Amino acid sequence: MIQRTPARIEARNEPAGHAPRTARLHIPEPDASWQRLLASAVTRPEQLLARLKLPADAWLAGAEAGHGLFSIRVPEPFIQRMEPGNPNDPLLRQVLPLAEETARAPGFVTDPLAEDGAVATTGLIRKYRSRALLMVTGQCAINCRYCFRRHFPYADHRLGPDDRRQIADTLTADQDINEVIFSGGDPLAASDKLLAQWSQLLEDIPHIRRLRIHSRLPVVIPQRVDSSLLAWLSASRLQKILVIHVNHPAEIDEPTRAALARLRGAGVTLLNQSVILQGVNDDTDTLIELSETLFDAGVMPYYLHAFDPVQGAHHFDVSDDHAKALVRGMMDRLPGFLVPRLVRELPGETSKTPLL
């Protein structure tokens, strides 16, 4: 997570929500419960390097320096999709801190989206007319080095009962809001108990039609998509949309495909958003393969975000001209529905801004 001290994991002590236990048969806690995988994520530079068989003398100093600014967090199922010994692995690049993070570059700031100015009430960000972001938890399952929220003051967004009431009142009073987006952090890092409560709160507001969830968890820890998650999702009257966040086709492995299929079976519409990142996906072939792989897995490409100039991540920056050329290259070779919208979020605009 963004905080340096490990955030409390609400769900850690709950059973994984599988079949009820019988008295006679001792069924051990499954090793692969998502709570356990979340809690045992790699969080130390030397641990990550050892796991990937990368020499400490080349990588440790940079990793330590970046880690001091925004801590490392990578869950094991995501590490398993990386190629050991390859420092340029596109999945590793997203999570390995480099010395470049300590450099300052002009125009790269701590709050590039000016979200601080859009807080409607504690925990609720409202920038666009019909939809509001609910910051369910500040915790993430993975810390992405390029994250535009790497400096976000999450500590200010821990929600208590008064905040919940305020949020409910704000949403109830505003008929324009018909969609609420669970965001964070990663909202699916919260317990299903908490998520089901929020969902119920929204269901009780008649003008809310859609629940959208923006999460990386079903990809980085596919075990997150368990029967307990599917139970409250399927039970909700709201239309459900899950926007996953995948930047490279190698992120989609078999367990992830299976998790996505379970979500689709529960009536969830699946979309993907990516960030265009230097050294990860800034070439047309990779982006085309990403769209094809997503569609194979039942996911529609939605947004391709132009890079947000967040301090400490300028080494991922791709120029707008290059980004536009890449998307034109996709248009040449893909059906229109597999070309994501290239957008940027600009403070003060009424929607995301298309670049093409």
Ligand SMILES: *Cc1c(COP(=O)(O)O)cnc(C)c1O
């Ligand atoms: C991106 C975003 C949304 C969702 O925008 P869509 O274009 O509907 O996907 C809503 N609120 C905020 C603050 C956002 O940044």
Ligand code: SF4
């Ligand atoms: S990009 Fe998403 S999952 Fe990654 S650190 Fe940022 S909020 Fe968390």
